[in-house]
Amino acid sequence: MITGRELEEARRYAAERLAEAGIVLTPAERDAIEVADFGLSRLEESGLQLLVYVNTDRYCAKELVLRPGQTGPEHRHPPFDGTPGKEETFRCRSGLVYLYVEGEPTTDPACNPPPGAYTVSHEVELRPGMQHTIAPDTLHWCQAGPDGAVVSEFSTASRDELDEFTDERVSRETVVG
Amino acid sequence: MITGRELEEARRYAAERLAEAGIVLTPAERDAIEVADFGLSRLEESGLQLLVYVNTDRYCAKELVLRPGQTGPEHRHPPFDGTPGKEETFRCRSGLVYLYVEGEPTTDPACNPPPGAYTVSHEVELRPGMQHTIAPDTLHWCQAGPDGAVVSEFSTASRDELDEFTDERVSRETVVG
Numbered sequence: 001m002i003t004g005r006e007l008e009e010a011r012r013y014a015a016e017r018l019a020e021a022g023i024v025l026t027p028a029e030r031d032a033i034e035v036a037d038f039g040l041s042r043l044e045e046s047g048l049q050l051l052v053y054v055n056t057d058r059y060c061a062k063e064l065v066l067r068p069g070q071t072g073p074e075h076r077h078p079p080f081d082g083t084p085g086k087e088e089t090f091r092c093r094s095g096l097v098y099l100y101v102e103g104e105p106t107t108d109p110a111c112n113p114p115p116g117a118y119t120v121s122h123e124v125e126l127r128p129g130m131q132h133t134i135a136p137d138t139l140h141w142c143q144a145g146p147d148g149a150v151v152s153e154f155s156t157a158s159r160d161e162l163d164e165f166t167d168e169r170v171s172r173e174t175v176v177g
Numbered sequence: 178m179i180t181g182r183e184l185e186e187a188r189r190y191a192a193e194r195l196a197e198a199g200i201v202l203t204p205a206e207r208d209a210i211e212v213a214d215f216g217l218s219r220l221e222e223s224g225l226q227l228l229v230y231v232n233t234d235r236y237c238a239k240e241l242v243l244r245p246g247q248t249g250p251e252h253r254h255p256p257f258d259g260t261p262g263k264e265e266t267f268r269c270r271s272g273l274v275y276l277y278v279e280g281e282p283t284t285d286p287a288c289n290p291p292p293g294a295y296t297v298s299h300e301v302e303l304r305p306g307m308q309h310t311i312a313p314d315t316l317h318w319c320q321a322g323p324d325g326a327v328v329s330e331f332s333t334a335s336r337d338e339l340d341e342f343t344d345e346r347v348s349r350e351t352v353v354g
Contacts, residue, residue, distance in 0.1 A: 021199055022198055022200070022270075022271075023199070023270075024305035024306035025306050026306045026307065029306065053266065053268060053308060053331065054266045054308070054310060054331055056264060058235075058264055058333045059235075059237075059333050060236075060331075061238065061329075061331035087235055087236070091238075093200075093201065094199075128201035129202050129203045130203065131230060133231060133233070152238075154230065154231055154237075155236060156235045156236050
């Protein structure tokens, strides 16, 4: 659950970070920033602010904003409608974000996940101008560095409701639009 | 033909405009900025600077940079490989850009095309934070306003070599990568 006050505060935070990164929004877009707590009611620990620019049947582009240390829970994008599932590229615009993906576990990673089910720990550090593409149907999670992060996401069509989370307590349906 | 000097000057211009818009590039990306004169050898009149972030079989994201008054010639993205052709969204980041697309001709449009074959004149004005999606296989061209423009392009897979230009003198193969 996200309270109305949490929603407004999270939207304000996201709009400010986007503006600092030089990203101009229309007033309607500012009011359409989505906030997800993934059903955990611990928004500052596990959560995400996002603005969807476009999401057609074929491609999608968004901006993601993370608070300092905020985590996006581990999930994958399964196949649907005869496609291999969502393929996505994260490009860091400001701040610092760590991605954790399938592969050789990183020794002494920069982040600890919050309580919950996390199984992949191959670390990819993204600073402004750096990007990483995640293959369809592969597990990943992320955590922002100490100053938060603004991250552009380019992808195939986004169908958030199909995301499969490792932690069965997590749900994606709590995005407040 | 683009001379080496034109290429370097166009890359420098594009890198500066991107930096002003808050867009961080890696040094390798700065050196990978592409410059197209569309085979017309009048780069400041008809041309484009672009940086491709990602172009998979399924989606693509780029930044486009236009000089003041610079025009991207009229073209369409035809079907290929069983797909409807490239669908793309232009989002203005800085400056001002006019798109001209199929539809009711605009009375007293803001731009005049350069010499050549131009047939569509429905005007869409894009200022920072504004965006427009162009359907596959439909004609379009663009011209930057008096201060140039930085425009993000989100799309399905990009296959520039398949673009069909209205003006048969125009070619897309002259991009210098």
